[in-house]
Amino acid sequence: MSPTILALSACRFRLCYSCIDGFAPLGTHERFIGFLIEHYAGNFPLWLAPDQVRVLPVTEAQMDYARGIVNELRGQQVRAEREFSNDKLMGRIQRAEEARVHHILVVGQKEQDANAVAVRIHGKGQQGVKPRAEVVFEILTAVRERRA
Amino acid sequence: MPSENQEPKDRKTLDDRAKMTDLERLRHSAAHVMANAIVKLWPDAQFASGPAVENGFYYDVELAHRITPEDFPAIEAEMKAIVKANQPFERLIVTREQALADAQRGRLAALGDRSAPSKFKIGNLEDIPEGEPISYFKNGDFVDLCAGPHVMRTGNIGAFKLTTVASAYYKGDEKNPQLQRIYGTAFKNRTQLDEYFKMLEEAKKRDHRKIGAEMGLFFIDPEYTGPGMPLWLPKGTMIVEELEKLAKETEFAAGYVRVRTPHLAKEKMYKTSGHLPYYAESMFPAMELRERGEKRSAGVPPAVSGVAPETSSHFSAAAEVSGVTPDATRGTRVFPETESGAKYSKRNLPHFERPWAKYMVTFSTIQRQPLTPQARDLVLKSLLFMHEQRRYELYAACVMPDHVHLLFEPQIKEQGTEGKPVFWPLPEILHSLKSFTAHEINNAQQTKGNPVWEKESFDRILRSDADMEVKFHYICRNPWDSGVAKQDENYPWLWTPDAPRRDAEEGTRDARAPQSIRESATSEDSGVERYYLKAMNCPHHHRIFAAEPRSYRDLPLRLAEYGTCYRYEQSGELFGLMRVRSLNMNDAHIYCTEEQFADEFRAVNDMYLKYFKIFGLEKYQMRFSTHAAEGLGKKYVNEPELWKKTEDMVRKVLIESGINYVEVANEAAFYGPKIDVQVWSAIGREFTIATNQVDFAVPAKFGLTYRDKDNSNKTPLCIHRAPLGTHERFIGFLIEHYAGNFPLWLAPDQVRVITLNDDEALINYAKPIVAELRANMVRVDSDFSATPFKAKISNAEQLRVHTMLVIGGRDMEAGAVSVRLHHGGPQGAKPKAEVVADILASIKERRA
Ligand SMILES: [Zn+2]
Ligand SMILES: [Zn+2]
Numbered sequence: 001m002s003p004t005i006l007a008l009s010a011c012r013f014r015l016c017y018s019c020i021d022g023f024a025p026l027g028t029h030e031r032f033i034g035f036l037i038e039h040y041a042g043n044f045p046l047w048l049a050p051d052q053v054r055v056l057p058v059t060e061a062q063m064d065y066a067r068g069i070v071n072e073l074r075g076q077q078v079r080a081e082r083e084f085s086n087d088k089l090m091g092r093i094q095r096a097e098e099a100r101v102h103h104i105l106v107v108g109q110k111e112q113d114a115n116a117v118a119v120r121i122h123g124k125g126q127q128g129v130k131p132r133a134e135v136v137f138e139i140l141t142a143v144r145e146r147r148a
Numbered sequence: 149m150p151s152e153n154q155e156p157k158d159r160k161t162l163d164d165r166a167k168m169t170d171l172e173r174l175r176h177s178a179a180h181v182m183a184n185a186i187v188k189l190w191p192d193a194q195f196a197s198g199p200a201v202e203n204g205f206y207y208d209v210e211l212a213h214r215i216t217p218e219d220f221p222a223i224e225a226e227m228k229a230i231v232k233a234n235q236p237f238e239r240l241i242v243t244r245e246q247a248l249a250d251a252q253r254g255r256l257a258a259l260g261d262r263s264a265p266s267k268f269k270i271g272n273l274e275d276i277p278e279g280e281p282i283s284y285f286k287n288g289d290f291v292d293l294c295a296g297p298h299v300m301r302t303g304n305i306g307a308f309k310l311t312t313v314a315s316a317y318y319k320g321d322e323k324n325p326q327l328q329r330i331y332g333t334a335f336k337n338r339t340q341l342d343e344y345f346k347m348l349e350e351a352k353k354r355d356h357r358k359i360g361a362e363m364g365l366f367f368i369d370p371e372y373t374g375p376g377m378p379l380w381l382p383k384g385t386m387i388v389e390e391l392e393k394l395a396k397e398t399e400f401a402a403g404y405v406r407v408r409t410p411h412l413a414k415e416k417m418y419k420t421s422g423h424l425p426y427y428a429e430s431m432f433p434a435m436e437l438r439e440r441g442e443k444r445s446a447g448v449p450p451a452v453s454g455v456a457p458e459t460s461s462h463f464s465a466a467a468e469v470s471g472v473t474p475d476a477t478r479g480t481r482v483f484p485e486t487e488s489g490a491k492y493s494k495r496n497l498p499h500f501e502r503p504w505a506k507y508m509v510t511f512s513t514i515q516r517q518p519l520t521p522q523a524r525d526l527v528l529k530s531l532l533f534m535h536e537q538r539r540y541e542l543y544a545a546c547v548m549p550d551h552v553h554l555l556f557e558p559q560i561k562e563q564g565t566e567g568k569p570v571f572w573p574l575p576e577i578l579h580s581l582k583s584f585t586a587h588e589i590n591n592a593q594q595t596k597g598n599p600v601w602e603k604e605s606f607d608r609i610l611r612s613d614a615d616m617e618v619k620f621h622y623i624c625r626n627p628w629d630s631g632v633a634k635q636d637e638n639y640p641w642l643w644t645p646d647a648p649r650r651d652a653e654e655g656t657r658d659a660r661a662p663q664s665i666r667e668s669a670t671s672e673d674s675g676v677e678r679y680y681l682k683a684m685n686c687p688h689h690h691r692i693f694a695a696e697p698r699s700y701r702d703l704p705l706r707l708a709e710y711g712t713c714y715r716y717e718q719s720g721e722l723f724g725l726m727r728v729r730s731l732n733m734n735d736a737h738i739y740c741t742e743e744q745f746a747d748e749f750r751a752v753n754d755m756y757l758k759y760f761k762i763f764g765l766e767k768y769q770m771r772f773s774t775h776a777a778e779g780l781g782k783k784y785v786n787e788p789e790l791w792k793k794t795e796d797m798v799r800k801v802l803i804e805s806g807i808n809y810v811e812v813a814n815e816a817a818f819y820g821p822k823i824d825v826q827v828w829s830a831i832g833r834e835f836t837i838a839t840n841q842v843d844f845a846v847p848a849k850f851g852l853t854y855r856d857k858d859n860s861n862k863t864p865l866c867i868h869r870a871p872l873g874t875h876e877r878f879i880g881f882l883i884e885h886y887a888g889n890f891p892l893w894l895a896p897d898q899v900r901v902i903t904l905n906d907d908e909a910l911i912n913y914a915k916p917i918v919a920e921l922r923a924n925m926v927r928v929d930s931d932f933s934a935t936p937f938k939a940k941i942s943n944a945e946q947l948r949v950h951t952m953l954v955i956g957g958r959d960m961e962a963g964a965v966s967v968r969l970h971h972g973g974p975q976g977a978k979p980k981a982e983v984v985a986d987i988l989a990s991i992k993e994r995r996a
Contacts, residue, residue: 029408077400 042100043123046139047146049102053080053139055117056092058108060084065112069105069132076140097122103139160199162280165295168200171336175200177237177298178227178308178334179207183257184290185226186211186330189219195257195292196268196318196327203344204333208316210268215328220310223330227308234303235287239296247273247282247293259289268318269293307341308334343832350831356883357724360384363888363896363948365879366725376722376729378876383896386927387882388732388875390894392710394994395734395872398758402751404706404736409688411712415678420849421687422818424680432716432729434678505557506543507574508619511582511605512551519549519589524641526588527552532643534581539572543616544623547641548632553623555616578605620644685711686843686868689737690850693864698854703864704744708736710875725880734838734872739847739854739864746797752840752869753805756825759871763885764996767828769808772798774821776814785819785845794842794865795821819845825871829885837878841868888948889971893991895950899928901965902944904956906934913960917953917980924988945970951987 036044046052053073057066066082073080083092089106096104104120110129111117117135119127130138141147168176179198182205187193190211198207209215215223242250248270254262256269272293276282285294287302299305310332318324335341360366365384373379380388396406415434418424423431513519519527524547531554535542540556558577564570586600610616626632627639682688689707698705713731721727740748753770760768775784775791784791798821802809809823816822820842828834843866853861872878882890892898901918903910911932921928931940944952952968958977959965965983967975978986989995 074401077397 045148046102047143049100050079051099051101052078053103053105054096054101055080055082055105055107056089057084058089058106061109062107062112066107069117072136073139078139078143093120105135162295165297168297172200173297174299174305174336175205175334178305178332179205180285180287180292180298181227181230181302181305182223182330182332183207183292184230184287185223187258188226189222191262194266194268197272204311204331206329206331208327208329210325210327215313215330224310230288231302231305233288234301236301237298238286240284240286242282242284244273244282255291257292305334306337308332309341347831347833351833351884354831354884354887356880359883359888375719376717378725378728386896387879387894391872391875391878395710398755399708399736402755404708407689407692407707407709409685409709409711411682412679413682413687415680417687418680421846422849423683427683430715431683432681432714434680437677437679438675506610506616507556507607508610509554509578509605509607510551512602514599514602516550522592523589526592527585528641528643530581530585530588539577543645544620545643546623546626548626553626555619555623574607681714683713683715685709685713685733685735686737686846690847690852693739693852694850700741700854700856703854704738704740704748706736706738711735725876728876731874731876733874734870736869738867738869742865745794745865746801748867749798750801750805752867753801753807756871762994765827769810769826770802771824771826772802772809772811772821773815774811774813775816779814783818784816787844790844794844798823798842817841819843829881833884835881837873837881838870843868891996892950893994895948896927897947897949898926899951899953899987900944900949901928901930901953901955902940903932904937906932910955910960914955917965917984920984921987926987926991953983
């Protein structure tokens with residue numbers, strides 16, 4: 001966001017002192033999160049996203065593998081969850097996209113055998129298959145560094 | 149709560165007496181012996197009651213001599229003699245007549261007959277119910293009216309000591325005489341007595357108020373902030389935040405989700421939860437709010453509805469219509485002058501007109517004189533007449549005895565120049581309405597020119613459909629909310645378009661608003677909204693549960709919040725951090741199915757055990773309070789099966805997890821069984837830090853449901869839990885427990901790096917150590933000054949800095965630091981990297 005647009009948005013939400021009317025204070029969660037929702041159009045960066053990671057096992061055979069990934073991430077305080085249902089994979093991916101889950105990790109037999117995951121990022125689509133350790137490390141780093 | 153001596157307000161029942169522990173029997177027996185000793189020294193002493201209480205006993209006595217601690221040795225010497233004589237406590241059953249006669253002769257709580265009657269014993273006799281046996285207990289010559297129980301002989305009272313003198317009213321009633329209350333304590337043996345006093349001594353040293361002030365943890369500022377509302381100072385906040393971090397990590401791992409809620413809620417919230425009126429005394433008084441109307445909303449486009457929801461919701465039903473005779477200043481704030489298309493007409497009250505605007509209009513009778521039913525008929529007829537004449541489109545009308553509410557939309561009067569329509573102006577409509585109806589009424593009553601209406605009207609433009617709905621409902625409820633119509637009665641002068649036209653002859657129309665509309669009224673005085681500071685987080689969490697449709701897939705739903713609550717404790721009961729008025733609660737509510745309950749409850753218990761371990765609490769007990777069948781429907785919600793089911797589940801979990809627990813019948817909460825968690829601090833003082841509660845009634849009151857697998861709607865169970873209690877009480881407890889010497893992870897001052905002197909090379913060696921620790925979020929500071937080394941250490945020790953890293957020339961050469969612990973002294977020199985790693989690990993693992 002360019003400084004001008006930022007300033008304009010800030011003004012619109014009365015984030016700057018000159019616009020504050022009466023007692024509406026600057027820098028409240030309410031106002032600031034209101035601003036951020038519009039700023040990101042609800043597509044928050046990983047560190048802010050309410051749903052950070054969702055792991056989708058393709059079949060029941062990858063349930064344990066998926067659980068391992070979720071537990072590893074949750075152990076590092078990442079908001080990760082696993083979803084498996086009778087719904088088709090595409091349906092589950094679509095649901096995750098609708099829920100604005102930032103990282104969607106799909107694991108099928110091929111990925112499990114290779115100790116890998118297929119990464120999909122909300123709004124950016126497929127990112128290809130990568131080694132599990134690399135993906136976990138990437139996620140942790142992005143969260144820690146609060147990457148945009 | 150640390151045990152304070154609390155007097156039982158009512159006389160103990162025989163049932164209570166049967167439950168007295170051995171120690172209580174011993175202490176009560178000591179009270180007899182003390183009275184015996186006192187009456188020996190002061191024969192005119194008149195005794196009232198002498199029960200065992202927590203930590204000891206007392207006896208109330210009326211006596212011309214004022215007993216002071218200086219008298220204690222003499223009394224104790226007499227007591228010793230009686231104990232040594234090892235007299236048996238003999239029980240004698242007497243008739244009421246006999247007891248009264250003995251009391252008249254001054255024989256009760258005495259060594260023999262006296263000139264003055266045992267007046268308080270006469271009063272005590274009155275409290276003994278008919279049919280209950282009346283008994284004396286006699287040791288030596290001392291006879292007392294008492295139901296017992298006691299130890300066998302005075303010699304069984306191992307060790308005793310008198311402690312304090314206070315004053316108290318006979319039977320706790322200030323209309324009664326004031327008595328001297330002599331407190332003492334007693335134990336089985338000398339060792340236990342000594343331990344008790346040692347513990348008290350230690351507790352005094354560890355008093356959280358004293359240490360809290362020394363360490364700068366919190367500050368209570370009765371004059372400005374208010375009593376019982378601690379301000380957390382920076383160092384106290386460090387502990388607060390460490391605890392929150394612990395809770396957040398633990399709860400995250402256990403699958404909780406966090407929520408945040410405001411500190412206030414409307415009356416309806418607490419009426420629904422049942423806090424009102426039953427808990428009203430413990431809540432701060434209500435804030436009454438007369439909404440002034442909409443806030444300026446210029447500049448926020450409607451597109452961002454999620455961002456500035458105030459624009460529409462600021463409107464409140466009762467707000468603007470409350471003043472039928474409104475104050476003159478009101479309108480100026482209500483309406484933004486900049487509103488496009490709005491025309492400001494300069495009258496006493498501001499009025500706005502807009503094309504196709506909808507208005508709520510209220511006007512009242514002159515001096516609020518009531519209209520006869522006939523007059524009300526005429527008014528309603530006239531209102532409808534103008535509706536038919538297309539002056540306005542009427543949406544609702546209500547002719548109350550002394551005022552009229554209308555909801556309408558002025559219609560087009562004519563086509564103006566440039567093809568713009570001209571609407572019937574509001575003042576014109578109101579003027580003709582008022583004069584027309586006044587004329588009709590005067591005609592009917594054969595009067596002439598009597599004023600009927602107040603000149604002024606109050607009108608309000610409606611800004612949204614939601615606003616319109618609120619006003620519509622308000623009008624429809626008005627006769628019942630104001631009490632003009634009874635709940636089961638029709639009100640014939642209420643009109644809405646969906647209702648059939650009122651037939652004056654038959655008068656059969658059901659003009660009542662739907663039940664649901666009337667029930668949504670918030671308070672009797674409909675102009676005022678009552679808000680309460682929240683005393684509990686539960687209702688807020690229930691509303692969060694209700695905020696979205698829930699299915700069985702969403703359960704268990706565990707909502708957690710470090711919520712701030714406010715409770716109105718009597719000022720006399722406030723005590724440091726232990727009894728406060730503002731509390732930060734480690735709260736969570738678990739919504740689950742019956743099948744999930746046992747697992748959820750077990751997980752809550754496991755969390756407690758985890759916390760106990762972290763804080764080194766070796767002695768703890770769960771006090772499991774269950775219901776009693778005879779209280780069902782009165783003291784307990786009438787769900788016998790649910791009571792049995794949940795109590796069985798709780799009991800099973802407690803047994804399986806091997807937790808030390810006691811079960812107490814007939815002490816549950818109204819809504820379900822309750823588990824109080826009692827812990828003992830390092831010096832053996834008992835604290836109740838938390839309460840768990842199973843709740844199978846309130847979720848139903850809030851109408852909480854989830855859709856089950858079979859598509860039916862079911863009400864979830866709710867577990868209330870707060871393992872770390874409140875910050876206030878828990879930190880108060882921790883201060884005593886650790887005597888202010890917190891473990892590294894909790895210590896406000898974790899590390900201080902101290903150089904031997906202000907040598908530059910030393911400082912350059914030390915600085916990166918400080919930087920590295922800070923980068924890892926360690927609370928570290930440094931002392932590189934030229935102050936003598938010993939003073940630097942002593943300063944740090946005084947501040948209770950947990951770990952001191954001392955650096956001299958030799959450390960520097962070896963790439964080492966010398967470690968010194970506040971609670972452990974010098975630990976020798978170690979490699980720098982090892983020390984840093986050890987500090988980080990100790991914090992991360994929350995080592996003791
Ligand atoms: Zn007794
Ligand atoms: Zn609760």
